[in-house]
Amino acid sequence: MEPYIQISFLNDFIFCPRSIYFHQLYSGFKDTIYKQTPQIAGETAHTSIEEKKYSTQKYVLQGIEIFSEQYNLCGKIDVFDSKTGRLTERKREIKTIYDGYVFQVYAQCHALREMGFEVKEIIIHDLVHNKNFPVPLPENDPVMQQKFENLVQQINDFDLLKTDFVPNKQKCENCIYNQLCDYSLC
Numbered sequence: 001m002e003p004y005i006q007i008s009f010l011n012d013f014i015f016c017p018r019s020i021y022f023h024q025l026y027s028g029f030k031d032t033i034y035k036q037t038p039q040i041a042g043e044t045a046h047t048s049i050e051e052k053k054y055s056t057q058k059y060v061l062q063g064i065e066i067f068s069e070q071y072n073l074c075g076k077i078d079v080f081d082s083k084t085g086r087l088t089e090r091k092r093e094i095k096t097i098y099d100g101y102v103f104q105v106y107a108q109c110h111a112l113r114e115m116g117f118e119v120k121e122i123i124i125h126d127l128v129h130n131k132n133f134p135v136p137l138p139e140n141d142p143v144m145q146q147k148f149e150n151l152v153q154q155i156n157d158f159d160l161l162k163t164d165f166v167p168n169k170q171k172c173e174n175c176i177y178n179q180l181c182d183y184s185l186c
């Protein structure tokens, strides 16, 4: 069986397929060794979820591990209200709803459904502006669902050792791994 793909890799892969390698390589290290301030700030948005402080209600699931056999994905959710069927992913600040954000919540939605939960609504929440961004359910947006499936397939097919990879200078300049990567253009 193929190893599970971490849900957080979906966004990383869109940015640069090679970044997944470094993400895995440094996953056991202290964040400050290789992460930059905006990324660390974004991750603090999830701190109360990780510590399960968001709600004490039993029907509100927080930070639980999820798996999808169908898509070979694993990860964690932020918040799922099993009474209302609302799945919420919190971001520190949202400037635009990137495809990667949508794929992340699609992965969570599919995994929760496989685990027997009924997901009826998906929200991405901007903590800085206290604003909700509704995301159509996968069955209501076939184009995004197809893009999601294509992305999962691309990750499964990606070969780090293939030599035809072409880096993007602008991305390399904004990449937290650019001091470590031998393909970096900066």
Ligand code: SF4
Residues within 6 Å of the ligand: 015, 016, 017, 018, 019, 167, 168, 171, 172, 173, 175, 176, 177, 178, 179, 181, 182, 183, 184, 185
């Ligand atoms: S430095 Fe460039 S090629 Fe390397 S992982 Fe980052 S974006 Fe990709």
